[in-house]
Amino acid sequence: MNARSLRRLWPQKVRTRLTLIYAAPFFVAGLAVFGLALFVLQKIILPTSPTAPLMTSGKLVGTVEQVCQAYTTTSTSLCERAYAAYYAGTVAGMQAQQNTLAKLLGFWALGLGGMTVASGGLGWYISGRLLRPVREITETARRASEQHLGERLALAGPRDELKELADTFDDMLERLDAAFATQRRFVANASHELRTPLTVMRTAIDVTLAKPSPTASQLTDMAVRVRRSVDRAESMIEALLTLAVSDQGKLSTEFTDLATWAEDAIDAAAPEIERLNLHVEAKLDPAETTGDPQLLERMAWNLVDNAVRHNEPGGWIKLRTGSSEAAAYLEIANSGPFVPDDTVPSLFEPFRRMEARTGVRDGAGLGLSIARSVVTAHRATVTARSQPAGGLDISVVIPRHRGAESQP
Numbered sequence: 001m002n003a004r005s006l007r008r009l010w011p012q013k014v015r016t017r018l019t020l021i022y023a024a025p026f027f028v029a030g031l032a033v034f035g036l037a038l039f040v041l042q043k044i045i046l047p048t049s050p051t052a053p054l055m056t057s058g059k060l061v062g063t064v065e066q067v068c069q070a071y072t073t074t075s076t077s078l079c080e081r082a083y084a085a086y087y088a089g090t091v092a093g094m095q096a097q098q099n100t101l102a103k104l105l106g107f108w109a110l111g112l113g114g115m116t117v118a119s120g121g122l123g124w125y126i127s128g129r130l131l132r133p134v135r136e137i138t139e140t141a142r143r144a145s146e147q148h149l150g151e152r153l154a155l156a157g158p159r160d161e162l163k164e165l166a167d168t169f170d171d172m173l174e175r176l177d178a179a180f181a182t183q184r185r186f187v188a189n190a191s192h193e194l195r196t197p198l199t200v201m202r203t204a205i206d207v208t209l210a211k212p213s214p215t216a217s218q219l220t221d222m223a224v225r226v227r228r229s230v231d232r233a234e235s236m237i238e239a240l241l242t243l244a245v246s247d248q249g250k251l252s253t254e255f256t257d258l259a260t261w262a263e264d265a266i267d268a269a270a271p272e273i274e275r276l277n278l279h280v281e282a283k284l285d286p287a288e289t290t291g292d293p294q295l296l297e298r299m300a301w302n303l304v305d306n307a308v309r310h311n312e313p314g315g316w317i318k319l320r321t322g323s324s325e326a327a328a329y330l331e332i333a334n335s336g337p338f339v340p341d342d343t344v345p346s347l348f349e350p351f352r353r354m355e356a357r358t359g360v361r362d363g364a365g366l367g368l369s370i371a372r373s374v375v376t377a378h379r380a381t382v383t384a385r386s387q388p389a390g391g392l393d394i395s396v397v398i399p400r401h402r403g404a405e406s407q408p
Contacts, residue, residue, distance in 0.1 A: 014134075015127045022123025023116055030112045038101075133162040137169050149177035194236055197229035204229075242298055242370055258287035258330045258398070259321040261297045265304035266319065272308050279316040287321040287328035289398045291378045299374040300330065302367040303394060307334035309367075311391070327380075329397045336391035344384050344392070348372045371396075 133155055140151045151173060155166035208214050208222040262284055266273075273280060307317050315335035322329055339347070350369040368384075375382040380398040387393055 015124065015131055018127035018130075019120050019123040022126070023120035026119040027112065027116045030115065034108050034112070038105075130162070133166050137166060140169070140173075144173060144176075149173055149180060194233060197233040197236070200229045201226045236366075240366070242295070252292050253290050254293055255288065255290055256293045256296055258289065258296065258300065258328055259284040261293075261300035262304070262319055262321050262330060264297065265301040268301060269304050269308045273317075276308070276311060276313050276315070278308065278311055278314075280319065281316065282319045283321075284319070285322040287323045287330060289323070289328040289400050291398065292374075295374045295377065299371045299396070302371045303330070303332050303396070306367045306371075307332055307392075310334070311336045315391075323400065325400075327397045327399050329395065331393075331395045333387065333393040334391045335389070338388075338390045339386040339392060341386050344386055347384070347392075348382075 133153070136153055136155070140153055144151050152170050153166045154170065155163055204222045204225040208218055211218065214222075262282070266280060266282060304317075304319070307319075311317065311334050317335075318331075318333045320329075320331040348368045348371075350366055372382055375396055375398075378398055380396060382394065382396050384392055384394045
């Protein structure tokens with residue numbers, strides 16, 4: 001019989017294997033204990049031969065025949081009868097002892113078999129109790145699906161390994177539920193946002209074509225509206241693609257400087273900054289790090305664009321970059337409407353706008369969401385806090401890798 005055949009004979013159920021594991025050591029231990037007791041009885045306590053030498057007060061005095069001849073030199077027949085009686089009695093005693101040992105062996109085998117079965121039954125019960133949380137986890141996992149992730153084990157009992165496993169499984173289901181809910185909300189918002197410019201284009205085209213003879217001015221107005229909607233849809237698609245790339249975490253690792261991207265972002269936003277008459281205070285010290293240049297550039301551009309878009313005429317923007325021994329950082333603060341502290345975390349969610357407080361309706365509501373996604377992909381941190389006078393103060397800290405430190 002090969003190893004594969006032996007593996008097939010081994011039980012597949014964990015409960016059955018545990019039962020065998022519980023019963024087998026008891027059976028082996030019982031055999032060992034009885035074997036030791038039988039050895040002691042046969043080799044030490046019980047005599048092995050009726051002609052064995054006699055012992056008196058721990059001293060060897062000889063056989064029965066020798067002792068008899070030492071005390072009776074004339075009557076040999078008396079010694080012969082005494083020896084015969086001793087021999088018969090010894091044989092009868094040994095036979096009785098052998099019968100007793102045989103009965104003891106039978107009772108022992110019966111007791112060992114019964115106790116082995118009892119230990120197996122007890123092992124079956126205990127293993128069933130121990131594996132009950134595992135069965136609950138299995139049943140919950142079977143019931144869980146993308147549309148039904150509200151199942152929880154909520155296992156009660158001592159804080160053992162199975163309790164930790166059940167709690168970990170509950171945490172995993174909770175994270176999956178939140179992730180799927182976020183995904184569904186993101187898809188719904190994205191479809192709504194992409195449908196809006198398409199609706200505007202269709203309406204502009206239908207209204208213009210419905211006129212009997214549209215003029216050149218009307219056609220030009222329609223073209224401007226369509227172009228504006230196309231630009232908005234293109235910007236939305238580009239933002240969604242950037243968010244998808246950063247969420248995947250597949251980044252190129254190159255040496256880059258956050259100060260360069262911050263300066264480029266300020267230059268790109270210069271027309272809007274001039275229109276709003278914003279005062280920009282920039283202190284762009286070198287902030288060298290390693291990461292994906294395109295994503296880091298988009299992050300800096302989004303942060304600057306957010307500070308400009310949600311500012312107020314005549315306001316200000318403060319932008320700083322720099323580095324320490326452990327990290328490179330980018331800090332940006334801006335004036336603007338007051339943002340409650342409990343609202344700040346929600347601004348990093350996709351399609352969350354501040355139009356209810358600022359009246360600004362431009363943008364897709366993905367700027368800060370993309371910035372957070374880029375930061376997360378680089379294993380960095382982003383923090384934001386509301387300022388008492390209005391506006392936000394956002395800080396991005398990117399740990400410096402050893403490769404960055406070795407660059408000139």
